[in-house]
Amino acid sequence: MYRKLASLVAVILTIAVFVTGCGSGTGQGKEGTGEKPTKGGQIVYGMTGDPVIFNPILATDTPSAFINERVYSGLVRANEKLELIPNLAEKWEFSDDGLVWTFHLKKNVYWHDGTKFTSADVKFTYEAIKHPDYTGVRRTDFKPITKIEAPDDYTVKLYLDKPYAPLLSKLTIGIIPKHIFESTPIAKMKENPANMNPIGTGPYKFKEWQKGQYILLEANDKYFEEGPYIEKVIVKFYQDEQVMLAALEKGDIDYMGSIPADEIARMEEKYSDRFVFKELPTNGYDYIGLKQTNPIFKDKRVRQALMYGLNREQIVKDVLKGYGTVMNANIPPVSWAYAGDVLNQYPYNPEKAKQLLEEAGWKPGPDGIRVKDGQRLSFKVLTASGNKEREAALLIAQQNWKEIGVEAIPEYIEWSVLCSQYLDVAKFESYLLGWSLGLDPDCYLFFHSSAAVDEKGQLVGFNDVEFKNADLDQLLEQGRTEMNQEKRKEIYVKVQKIINEELPYVFLFTRNRVSAMNKKIQGVVWSTLGPLFPEKWYIKQ
């Protein structure tokens, strides 16, 4: 399901971003103020929703991920440039054919209960994900691994059936303790009480959970890297974003990850002495997926006309209040593979759109909607009900397109029904939704022809628009097997060019979120993905 994928990816991202070790994170604070970090104090986070399960291989929701990324560590993690750097693994190497990956683990790592962390834990975690009884959403990530070996306590070898570059970004997933979980059959892993009282290797230890109210974490004194400095982490849970914002204003919480766009200006004006406000681009985008096999969308000129005929700048300005960027292909600016200006920007140009539609044979009909061979240029756009920004964007699109003689009929459908009856069976004319993306630019599952519908009519990957392009297929395959990042970037720029020209989607925008952090918290590294390295933060004396 989309949401699942989205949140799964959010998990990967956040784990990668927040759980930390050394590297580029060190040294801030010191360089800024010349101050030395001191131990003590507390930070209070506000979150909406309730966490579900504190087990990184089972969790799919954002609040759980937020806790997991502080309690657990993965083999690798991402820095503020989305580059993967060591975490539990000290270093790693790939065999020349890319089929054997060897990881050398750090030796000074202990679980929160005092047990030593070894390669057996890594092997256990990855094998659990590959187990047939595993009920989680990470199986696909680990499919290319055929065998996991732990030749000694501090070495892990992964054997792959074919070179698969994106795998490294999946290894940000938190490692779970074998000695806690091995007694539970994998099918019953969810029932292990440690999921509610987790033991990890991360900078913070799980201390207390008042259900529906707050979670208390405490500094792990035996953390394997520098820090943590802040003694207590409290995460408060709210059920309503507006109420949480009110709590921020009252000073009940020190951090809110995403301030509603309409409130940002007022907040910045009123509280700039109390909070640091940071605008951060997110790693995802919203789009309108067009069924490529539909007679209307078959013609590339129609797809391009829909792009030219849509005032996406205005959507960003009015719907997102300017906190966002127009997208022209499938990789957002935060990624190292972003193509940027080399793509056609499709500036708003209704005249050009009309001209393209004329060329494609669509002539204005009696009611202003274009007609060709007796068919009206009219289609349904499905979207999940409840997301105000998407509803607003869709209404603007409907109005814009009407001006070029295209009728879009919005239909708002409950999320699970939208997934099970339309998207998962790939039956629709078009739909408006968004993707949250992983660290890796790999988009094989979205646009490769083999990820579309198989001969039995079953959707294989996420290519529900059934986009098929032989050149693109080849590039996507190369992108997965090429291990060199520079060369991969070249490949993915080509990918974006094809997608920008062929338009499986009408690309809309990527959002920027604005976070607020209490000024007393020092040493925060702001990156495109949020505040990094929480264990190196400290309270200003």
Next chain:
Amino acid sequence: MLNYVVRRLLQMIPLLIGISIINFTIMHLAPGDPVLLLSERNATPEELARIRALYGLDEPIHVQYVKWLGHVLKGDFGRSFVDGRPVMDHILERLPYTLYLNFIVMIIIYLVAIPVGVISALRQYSKFDHAVTFFTFLGQALPSFWFALLLIYAVGIKSNWLPIAGVATIGVNVKTSGLWATILDRAKYLILPVTVVSLGSMAGIARYMRSSMLEVIRQDYVRTARAKGLPEKAVIIKHALRNALLPIVTLLGFELPALFSGTAIIETIFSWPGLGLLSMRAIFQRDYQIVMAMNMIGATLMVLGNFLADILYVIVDPRIKYS
């Protein structure tokens, strides 16, 4: 009497079975396969089949029902699909908060609604009566979430000491801050949610008290008491009020399910960690086991509450004969 009680109890059995069947059927007719919650979106049919078998979802629905009922009779509502924890654990950790809020609300409602109802009945069609009618209707007609949000902005944010969400300040408890400070702290958190919930519910009780009182003061024995020349106060308190309160006593039976039922919207707005939030989250996440348990327990309490109300009625009103 004993006969009557036993017969009523026996009648409950088919009722509860009926409830369990409808409950189970609704959840299993729902589109959206729970297996999809447990697997990746692009899982193969084989993978799905394996997970389905793992959770016993491959069996025919009546077999699943019988198994589920068997467990329920032993007090086991199964485990949440979402986090794998026993459903009972989920319910038990939320129950105290819901009971706590509803209990306070109930006390306040009765303390206010009974005198208000009585007075407005005694002064039927007076200004006071009209005002009461207006306020009770207002309580019923005001969308509670709107009122709650208005309160948060109008009162909560402006005042520094009135909390807008949660149940207690972290770290304030009897051990660290002393008894009074703790009570004061908890009371502060109660003010807004209790205000919203009681305003909505007060209406019913006050109206009920009013009509009960109206009915009683028209009765012959009240007239007789007046005719005897008893002072008005004595007539009202000794004769009328006592009899008018009888039906209210039976309402206590209905309070049983009411105590247990969380108020989803209020709990959402005030981040109150009660059963309403649990049910709502379960409904949205399609965590069937929890939804079925909540519906089953709610319905059972309703049945018991009705039973209790009937028994109370028989006990307090000697005119009613049980057969």
Next chain:
Amino acid sequence: MAVAEKRTSPNNLDQNFGGEALTLKPESYVRMVWRRFKRHKLAMAGLYFLLAMYLVAILAPYIATQDYRAVDPPNRLKPPSREHWMGTDHIGRDIFSRVVWGSRVSLSVGFVAAGVAVTVGTVIGAVAGYFGGWVDDVLMRFTEIVMSFPTFFLLLTIISIVERSIFNIMLVIGFTSWPGLARIVRGQFLSLREQEFVMAARALGASDARIIFRHILPNAMAPIIVSATLRIGSAILSESSLSFLGLGVPEPFPSWGSILNTGRTYLRYAPWITTFPGIFIFLTVLAFNYVGDGLRDALDPRLKD
């Protein structure tokens, strides 16, 4: 019922009726009820208000100043002005026009949902009460089963699994709120079927259906009418509660509840988005309650002139 969200208030608002049969002739009876009703000033005010609202709903296309769907992003979140009498929402739609059209949606949700509840409740109650015996047993057990479910959660559960259309929302609200009425109607039928006029009709060879619908039902109408009135109000509230949870009437149809829900994010600096639909929900439900109250007094046979 919305009250379900406000803890179960005993539903005895509906139940203060004597079991006496109303055996007066219809015309004079209606006139008498109307005369009594008129004395209840607030009920009359409520009635006028409701008539006005229904008029607005019927004439929505002529009253609305703009297209309720037309978005105008540059003019978003504008306070009330001469051009936008109630301001604009987050994408620049005219609140006044949406509230006007919303009256159509909200009132029809209330009307149809109450209609469904009253029809189902009346039929089940009538059949159970008239035939008695096993029919009564089966139907009343079923009624009790449905009644036993926590109403609002049952409503939420079903709404969350059916396709969310305005029609389904009406049906589901209706189908979850009939049991109370079924019980009242059954009670009426139980006592009425023993009355002489029923005996007489039966002796004259009238069919069961005729006796139920022509003879007994008109005499049991009083509580049904009152209950229907109150139920319309509570169905409107139910819809707005569902909208608050994102399960109400879907876009682009505006219901008062959904307008209120879109505005809740902007409550602090664009309060007009929520204020106007909030006031209309409030006044309409209030009006239904007063009309119901007035009807109850007017129909109560124990209140002599």
